[in-house]
Amino acid sequence: MIASPRGRKLIPIERELQERLTWFIRLRWLAAAGILIGAWLVTEVVHTDLSAAPLYLVGVAVFAHNVGFSLYSPRAEGNLPKLRRLIFFQIGLDWLALSFLVHFTGGIRSPVTLVFMFHLIIAAILLSRRSCYLLAASASLLLGIQTVAEQFELLSPPAAPEIYSPVPGSFSGFFAWIALTGLFLVTTYLATSITNRLREKEEALYDSERSRGRSYREMEALYRLGQVVNSTLDFKEVLALIAENAAKLLGMKACFIRLFDKTGKKLYIGGAFGLSQAYIDKGPVELEKSLIDSETLAGGAVQALDVTIDPRFQYREEARREGLVSVLCVPVSAKQKVLGVIRVYSAAPHKFSKQEQNLLKNLANLGAVAIENAQSYADLQALNEEKIWFARMTHHQLRAPLAAISGALDALPYAGTLNEKQTDLVARARRRVQDAFETIRDLLDLAAAQRPLREQEGESVLLAQALERAIETARERARNKGIALQVEIPANTRVFAQAADMDRIFSNLLDNGVKYTPAGGEVNLRVDQQDGEVQAQVSDNGIGIGSEDLERIFEGFYRTQEAKSSGEMGTGLGLSIVKKLVDRWGGRLELESKRGKGTSFTIFLPAGDQ
Amino acid sequence: MQDGKHVILLVDDDPDILESLRIVLEANDYCVVTASSGQEGLKAYRARNPDLVIVDLMMEEIDSGTNFVKELRASGNTAPVYLLSSTGDSLYSTVDASALGLTGVFQKPINTQMLLALLKAKLG
Numbered sequence: 080m081i082a083s084p085r086g087r088k089l090i091p092i093e094r095e096l097q098e099r100l101t102w103f104i105r106l107r108w109l110a111a112a113g114i115l116i117g118a119w120l121v122t123e124v125v126h127t128d129l130s131a132a133p134l135y136l137v138g139v140a141v142f143a144h145n146v147g148f149s150l151y152s153p154r155a156e157g158n159l160p161k162l163r164r165l166i167f168f169q170i171g172l173d174w175l176a177l178s179f180l181v182h183f184t185g186g187i188r189s190p191v192t193l194v195f196m197f198h199l200i201i202a203a204i205l206l207s208r209r210s211c212y213l214l215a216a217s218a219s220l221l222l223g224i225q226t227v228a229e230q231f232e233l234l235s236p237p238a239a240p241e242i243y244s245p246v247p248g249s250f251s252g253f254f255a256w257i258a259l260t261g262l263f264l265v266t267t268y269l270a271t272s273i274t275n276r277l278r279e280k281e282e283a284l285y286d287s288e289r290s291r292g293r294s295y296r297e298m299e300a301l302y303r304l305g306q307v308v309n310s311t312l313d314f315k316e317v318l319a320l321i322a323e324n325a326a327k328l329l330g331m332k333a334c335f336i337r338l339f340d341k342t343g344k345k346l347y348i349g350g351a352f353g354l355s356q357a358y359i360d361k362g363p364v365e366l367e368k369s370l371i372d373s374e375t376l377a378g379g380a381v382q383a384l385d386v387t388i389d390p391r392f393q394y395r396e397e398a399r400r401e402g403l404v405s406v407l408c409v410p411v412s413a414k415q416k417v418l419g420v421i422r423v424y425s426a427a428p429h430k431f432s433k434q435e436q437n438l439l440k441n442l443a444n445l446g447a448v449a450i451e452n453a454q455s456y457a458d459l460q461a462l463n464e465e466k467i468w469f470a471r472m473t474h475h476q477l478r479a480p481l482a483a484i485s486g487a488l489d490a491l492p493y494a495g496t497l498n499e500k501q502t503d504l505v506a507r508a509r510r511r512v513q514d515a516f517e518t519i520r521d522l523l524d525l526a527a528a529q530r531p532l533r534e535q536e537g538e539s540v541l542l543a544q545a546l547e548r549a550i551e552t553a554r555e556r557a558r559n560k561g562i563a564l565q566v567e568i569p570a571n572t573r574v575f576a577q578a579a580d581m582d583r584i585f586s587n588l589l590d591n592g593v594k595y596t597p598a599g600g601e602v603n604l605r606v607d608q609q610d611g612e613v614q615a616q617v618s619d620n621g622i623g624i625g626s627e628d629l630e631r632i633f634e635g636f637y638r639t640q641e642a643k644s645s646g647e648m649g650t651g652l653g654l655s656i657v658k659k660l661v662d663r664w665g666g667r668l669e670l671e672s673k674r675g676k677g678t679s680f681t682i683f684l685p686a687g688d689q
Numbered sequence: 690m691q692d693g694k695h696v697i698l699l700v701d702d703d704p705d706i707l708e709s710l711r712i713v714l715e716a717n718d719y720c721v722v723t724a725s726s727g728q729e730g731l732k733a734y735r736a737r738n739p740d741l742v743i744v745d746l747m748m749e750e751i752d753s754g755t756n757f758v759k760e761l762r763a764s765g766n767t768a769p770v771y772l773l774s775s776t777g778d779s780l781y782s783t784v785d786a787s788a789l790g791l792t793g794v795f796q797k798p799i800n801t802q803m804l805l806a807l808l809k810a811k812l813g
Contacts, residue, residue, distance in 0.1 A: 482706060490710070512798070
């Protein structure tokens with residue numbers, strides 16, 4: 080419900096009609112009284128020839144039927160057609176009484192006929208235009224019948240009293256004047272009743288328009304904020320924006336969002352608008368000292384008319400210096416967890432309406448969503464960082480003893496001459512240690528490859544230069560195994576990435592190529608650039624991959640049966656690392672392979688600036 | 690030089706690594722001095738005036754290896770200095786070999802043959 084400035088509620092049409100009906104009945108009490116007093120005046124005071132008894136009778140009849148109406152009308156409450164019928168019936172009975180009155184006060188020439196006008200005006204207020212015309216027509220018909228009846232002497236009204244045609248020297252003119260004045264007054268009263276109604280309607284309409292406009296602006300602002308909340312993970316930015324919008328939409332001086340610290344006892348600043356730096360820097364709010372906040376957290380919206388004297392407020396003096404007067408405070412909560420409070424301050428005493436409280440609650444909810452989003456993302460990032468740290472530590476902890484074992488194995492021949500059997504055992508042990516090193520390195524690489532990129536990470540990398548070491552290592556292995564390695568990299572090809580990651584990708588692919596190609600085979604690396612995209616292909620004519628394995632080889636620790644039986648060691652992590660690193664730099668990877676024929680990996684990466 | 694042998698200072702917090710390296714180097718006619726921390730290393734450096742220094746990055750105490758190298762440089766060292774590092778460590782540490790005035794970086798596990806060849810080339 081919307082309140083008008085007079086504090087009157089706008090009501091549905093039934094209630095309104097009901098109210099007007101009551102008013103109509105109230106008027107009729109006056110009318111009945113008027114008839115009785117008028118009858119007394121014209122018979123006892125003015126001494127006309129009119130007979131008093133029928134006039135009194137009509138007055139009493141009107142009084143009687145009004146008693147009936149006032150008793151019956153509550154029964155029609157809420158029923159629109161019933162109310163309309165009741166009004167019609169009342170006007171009908173009124174007019175019947177009026178017809179008698181016309182007849183007994185001198186027939187069709189009686190000035191009482193003018194009273195029909197009143198009902199038409201009342202009908203204009205209560206009923207539709209069509210109904211009014213219908214009533215006008217029936218009034219005319221009623222009087223017409225009376226006229227015809229008089230004309231043909233079927234009815235014989237009393238002779239028109241002398242006050243209708245004044246005799247010189249009598250005071251009858253005055254009575255006519257008084258009667259006319261009465262008519263004017265009643266007409267004016269009825270007509271102004273209509274215009275008052277109209278004015279009230281107009282005001283209510285204006286109010287509703289204004290509040291609709293305000294609701295629209297609020298909704299628009301909430302929608303805009305909602306978009307910002309969804310598009311950013313920077314909750315500080317969102318809170319600052321919410322503070323600004325809260326102050327502006329509510330027409331307030333300032334807004335403050337305070338969030339709990341880790342202890343849950345102090346509230347620090349999440350976002351502020353319209354407050355001086357000095358006020359912002361005044362220190363955290365302690366929940367124990369700030370009753371207004373504990374009340375808010377316990378029971379929703381809380382307001383204070385003057386914070387400079389309200390004992391529930393911790394920083395009264397500071398607020399006075401800042402020019403803050405009234406405050407509205409609502410909690411910022413998400414999923415059963417209270418995150419903090421949002422407060423708006425006015426510069427002059429202000430009582431916050433339910434609507435204002437609701438708007439602030441909506442803004443608080445948006446803030447809560449933003450905080451939760453950012454928190455979830457930060458948690459996820461922290462978890463990832465922790466995972467990488469853990470991998471690093473594991474890596475270091477595992478490497479140190481392995482390095483010591485490796486060193487001891489290397490030193491063994493220098494500590495004394497080994498026989499053939501011992502030398503063989505040492506060689507086996509060294510090979511296994513080397514495998515363990517590779518597994519650890521791959522695990523670390525895998526963890527590092529999953530780390531999300533930071534802003535401004537990546538640069539234009541000259542591929543030929545970044546792959547020098549990887550190619551050199553592969554070349555040596557290929558030579559040892561009797562495999563031809565051919566490399567074609569245009570000298571100026573650049574990709575947007577990091578040199579270390581490119582090294583990992585191509586070390587892995589070249590290493591796989593050499594590992595899984597039998598002696599006498601060949602491994603090729605060819606790089607090409609087309610339309611801002613670098614295409615690098617590593618192909619071999621080795622053992623290949625069966626179609627049933629194509630999907631699975633990018634999974635961690637997966638090795639094909641052929642790879643295992645090739646006698647080559649491998650961790651099964653290499654391709655998984657390659658895939659993640661390619662994804663990381665916005666590239667894609669294509670794989671073509673046939674068992675026994677060979678394998679070809681093609682990597683597409685965004686080109687770097689020249 | 691000591692007794693006609695080149696003196697090599699090894700600094701590493703892993704005693705097993707120190708021991709293995711000592712056996713290899715001594716078998717190849719070098720005089721080996723070991724230290725298990727940066728502090729000890731500096732003391733040994735001043736006392737023995739080595740012809741070559743091999744120092745581990747020593748991740749247990751953050752940057753203690755690089756700090757040792759920095760101090761060495763500040764004291765006007767002219768002997769070649771090699772850093773021992775693990776592939777994984779180098780990915781995450783910010784060691785800049787040339788800025789520290791390092792002669793070279795060795796990856797762990799150490800390739801003994803390469804190490805001996807390099808020492809022969811540097812020291813004869």
